[in-house]
Amino acid sequence: QRPGFASIAESMSGFAAVNGEADGQPLLPAIALTDELTGIVGAFATMVALYSGVGQVVDISLLESMFHIMGPVASLFALTGELQPRLGSGLPYTVPRGTYLCADGLWVGISTSSDSVAQRVMSLLGVGDDQRFKSFDGRAAHRDELETLMREWCAQRTRAEVVQLFEAAEAAVGPVMNMADIATDPHFIFREAVTLVGETPMQNLIARLSKTPGELRHEGRPQDADGEEIRKNGWSTT
Incomplete structure (x- = not known):
């Protein structure tokens, strides 16, 4: 215990x-x-x-x-009987996958967990015809080489360029964002992902229901806030 x-x-x-x-x-x-x-x-x-x-x-x-x-x-x-190893941001079966530093000092997150996406990323890296990288097993077997290629490719481009090229190729990419980035991001603002509850800004509800959307009504209630109602109705607290 x-x-x-x-x-x-x-x-x-x-x-x-x-x-x-x-x-x-x-x-x-x-x-x-x-x-x-x-x-x-x-x-x-x-x-x-x-x-x-x-x-x-x-x-x-x-x-x-x-x-x-x-x-x-x-x-x-x-x-x-196999134990998954620590691989930083990597996964044993998905290469490349992780966060990569761009030429302007900003970071992106990249994943190739779909084989079709992985093939498009290989083309971006200039190794689309390399038979070693045609399968998940092949890419995993050459993890170090592919991770080096991915790091070098991103290091030669700004984050905006990396995101633009990946999106044009229909590959998976996202900027690594901190709370300052999120506060001014158009998507988060449009979705009202941060709301004011009392005097405290905090994350909004996870799920949005079309008919009964719900709302956050308080920041947190005192201990035993509902205790009197429970005791009055004779409900057991054990």
């Missing part, structure tokens, strides 16, 4: 073990990822329980919420 801290769940769930550079230490996320995730899991599970119409305990844990998003890592080990 351990206290319920996000950092503990991120350490024990397998997340930290695969997060970080290949020659570096396991890394925790830079936000309380497990806390945020488990809140969403709790809301979803509560709605499922309400829909069932059956009174029951909703059993949720920080650790299992985090473990659930580890994707194929658990199946990989169970079926093959």
